[in-house]
Amino acid sequence: MSRIIVLGSGAWGTAIALSLHRRGGHQLTLWAHSPEFAQEINDAGENTLFLPGFPIPAEITVTGDNAAVAEAEIVVSVVPSEFLRSTLDRLRPHLHTGQIIVSATKGIEDQTFLRMSEVIAASLAEAGLALPVGALSGPSFAYEVAQGQPTAVTVAFDDAAVAARIQCEFSSETLRIYTSTDLIGVELGGALKNVIAIAAGIASGAGLGYNPAAALMTRGIAEITRLAVACGGRRETLAGLTGVGDLVLTCTGSLSRNRSVGEELGRGRKLPEILASLGGKVAEGVLTTRAALGLARQHGIEMPIAEQMELILDEGKNPREAIKSLMLRPGKDE
Numbered sequence: 174m175s176r177i178i179v180l181g182s183g184a185w186g187t188a189i190a191l192s193l194h195r196r197g198g199h200q201l202t203l204w205a206h207s208p209e210f211a212q213e214i215n216d217a218g219e220n221t222l223f224l225p226g227f228p229i230p231a232e233i234t235v236t237g238d239n240a241a242v243a244e245a246e247i248v249v250s251v252v253p254s255e256f257l258r259s260t261l262d263r264l265r266p267h268l269h270t271g272q273i274i275v276s277a278t279k280g281i282e283d284q285t286f287l288r289m290s291e292v293i294a295a296s297l298a299e300a301g302l303a304l305p306v307g308a309l310s311g312p313s314f315a316y317e318v319a320q321g322q323p324t325a326v327t328v329a330f331d332d333a334a335v336a337a338r339i340q341c342e343f344s345s346e347t348l349r350i351y352t353s354t355d356l357i358g359v360e361l362g363g364a365l366k367n368v369i370a371i372a373a374g375i376a377s378g379a380g381l382g383y384n385p386a387a388a389l390m391t392r393g394i395a396e397i398t399r400l401a402v403a404c405g406g407r408r409e410t411l412a413g414l415t416g417v418g419d420l421v422l423t424c425t426g427s428l429s430r431n432r433s434v435g436e437e438l439g440r441g442r443k444l445p446e447i448l449a450s451l452g453g454k455v456a457e458g459v460l461t462t463r464a465a466l467g468l469a470r471q472h473g474i475e476m477p478i479a480e481q482m483e484l485i486l487d488e489g490k491n492p493r494e495a496i497k498s499l500m501l502r503p504g505k506d507e
Contacts, residue, residue, distance in 0.1 A: 205237045254282055326351070374435020386425075
């Protein structure tokens with residue numbers, strides 16, 4: 174029996190805990206950002222704020238105690254990118270040699286442009302720790318994972334043996350895990366598809382048809398692949414679950430928060446109003462857009478769709494004008 178703690182009691186963290194419980198064979202803890210929120214979940218018997226309708230089994234310990242991290246063999250980090258570093262500052266005194274950390278957050282840190290595994294590794298280094306850090310990513314809506322719908326994702330570590338262990342520990346009849354050693358490609362595919370999903374949502378919200386949606390997804394994966402390869406990722410990774418697979422799901426699925434934000438922008442609503450209406454839920458693509466472009470500029474990579482998204486999100490550019498700007502770019506070879 175493995176002792177596993179899931180850091181982050183949002184929809185995705187809760188769904189992962191439920192999936193691991195369904196598999197069986199683990200001692201599970203779901204860590205909330207505060208003891209008060211942990212108590213709310215315990216009192217209600219479910220996560221009414223982020224994933225209502227799914228009872229939390231009594232076998233899952235829900236806690237806000239930072240020291241609970243010390244008991245785990247496997248730490249699954251599902252903390253939103255903007256809060257990850259500060260959360261690690263709180264938890265780092267309880268992390269120790271022998272633990273494995275799996276990042277399931279799809280984002281890039283603002284200003285530093287670091288992937289989530291890099292943020293975790295940098296934080297560990299401050300305490301003189303060097304633990305295996307990997308990533309879990311792929312086309313996986315939290316609601317459907319919580320339901321037990323068949324889902325396939327990828328886990329990536331630099332060390333193939335560690336990836337194989339997580340594959341064994343997490344796989345079940347409802348969650349199929351593939352392994353990879355391309356941590357860069359897996360993480361960037363998962364993070365950058367959120368930017369393109371906002372663009373696809375804008376096209377839908379503005380009343381545009383299927384043609385622009387297909388164009389945005391196809392050219393979007395081209396942008397993602399260019400940047401991932403420039404950062405050291407492998408092209409073939411972006412043709413798999415954590416690239417094309419996650420992109421298609423997030424750009425087309427009604428459960429996608431990033432697509433939903435884009436739809437509302439396309440209808441003319443302002444970003445602050447849209448984000449306030451999410452009720453504490455996070456659309457990672459909003460922050461990732463700026464970070465992705467910072468990373469792209471470091472590597473001299475062109476990302477025209479992301480550039481237009483930044484103008485919409487940060488400067489309030491009219492979405493239809495942004496689409497026109499993309500269409501009127503100079504001609505290119507594909």
